[in-house]
Amino acid sequence: MPLRLENISVRFGGIAALTGVNLEVADDSVVGLVGPNGAGKTTLFNVISGLVRPTEGSARFGDTDLVKGKIHNRARAGIGRTFQIPQPLHELTVRENLMVAQRFGAGRIDPSRIDEILDFLNLTHKADAQAATDLALSEQKALEVGKALATEPKLLMLDEVLAGLETSGKRAFMTMLARLHREWNLAMIVIEHDIETISRLCQRCVVLNFGKVIADGTPDAVFRDPEVRRSYTGTGAAEHA
Ligand SMILES: Nc1ncnc2c1ncn2[C@@H]1O[C@H](COP(=O)(O)OP(=O)(O)OP(=O)(O)O)[C@@H](O)[C@H]1O
Numbered sequence: 001m002p003l004r005l006e007n008i009s010v011r012f013g014g015i016a017a018l019t020g021v022n023l024e025v026a027d028d029s030v031v032g033l034v035g036p037n038g039a040g041k042t043t044l045f046n047v048i049s050g051l052v053r054p055t056e057g058s059a060r061f062g063d064t065d066l067v068k069g070k071i072h073n074r075a076r077a078g079i080g081r082t083f084q085i086p087q088p089l090h091e092l093t094v095r096e097n098l099m100v101a102q103r104f105g106a107g108r109i110d111p112s113r114i115d116e117i118l119d120f121l122n123l124t125h126k127a128d129a130q131a132a133t134d135l136a137l138s139e140q141k142a143l144e145v146g147k148a149l150a151t152e153p154k155l156l157m158l159d160e161v162l163a164g165l166e167t168s169g170k171r172a173f174m175t176m177l178a179r180l181h182r183e184w185n186l187a188m189i190v191i192e193h194d195i196e197t198i199s200r201l202c203q204r205c206v207v208l209n210f211g212k213v214i215a216d217g218t219p220d221a222v223f224r225d226p227e228v229r230r231s232y233t234g235t236g237a238a239e240h241a
Pocket of ligand 1: 012015016017035036037038039040041042043044
């Protein structure tokens with residue numbers, strides 16, 4: 001059930017957040033989405049998850065039209081995502097947060113699936129903890145991934161989920177994500193600034209700059225590309241304005 005975006009453009013008033021973006025993501029792939037601040041990465045996630053309607057273009061996930069379909073159908077299309085700033089429902093426990101996400105995304109409550117998610121994310125001992133006050137940063141991040149998993153996705157989109165973790169925490173989290181891809185058969189799109197993370201986790205890397213795709217290839221090839229390097233140092237601005 002591939003994701004297929006064709007000629008996606010998004011404008012916010014005078015700002016072209018995305019211009020003519022084409023992107024296809026196969027069922028079994030892990031794709032890194034990188035680019036400087038303001039490049040349009042989160043806007044692209046918002047288009048795919050139906051939060052932003054593109055000014056132009058089409059987006060499909062399998063049979064589901066992500067642009068024109070009803071919000072309800074888009075939510076059940078099999079796409080799960082995390083947000084840059086973890087957004088737990090503060091007055092609820094960890095388990096309750098997962099149940100709310102499952103009911104919203106999957107349309108049912110399946111306690112055994114929730115137990116599986118808690119176990120996979122090493123959160124079983126925190127199942128009844130308050131999401132707002134009782135979690136370390138890495139556990140908050142794990143809960144954010146857990147909420148996306150509870151919606152029973154086929155495609156998981158992670159928005160800077162490793163940001164703020166120190167090196168060993170980052171590596172442990174990365175190993176967990178790689179297992180998730182292998183063992184749960186999930187395609188993933190990963191927004192991440194850390195080149196090491198992208199290189200270890202992703203077979204493919206797409207680079208956005210000023211709302212346009214400027215490179216698409218293996219992480220190795222992409223990070224050697226002079227245009228990509230210029231986009232990070234800011235010297236490519238004039239070419240894309
Ligand atoms: N709701 C909005 N209203 C107006 N402008 C917006 C809105 N959302 C994003 N933008 C603008 O669109 C452009 C792309 O922003 P976006 O957040 O998608 O970039 P990004 O690559 O995710 O950046 P970062 O790495 O800083 O998160 C930016 O110029 C941003 O200011």
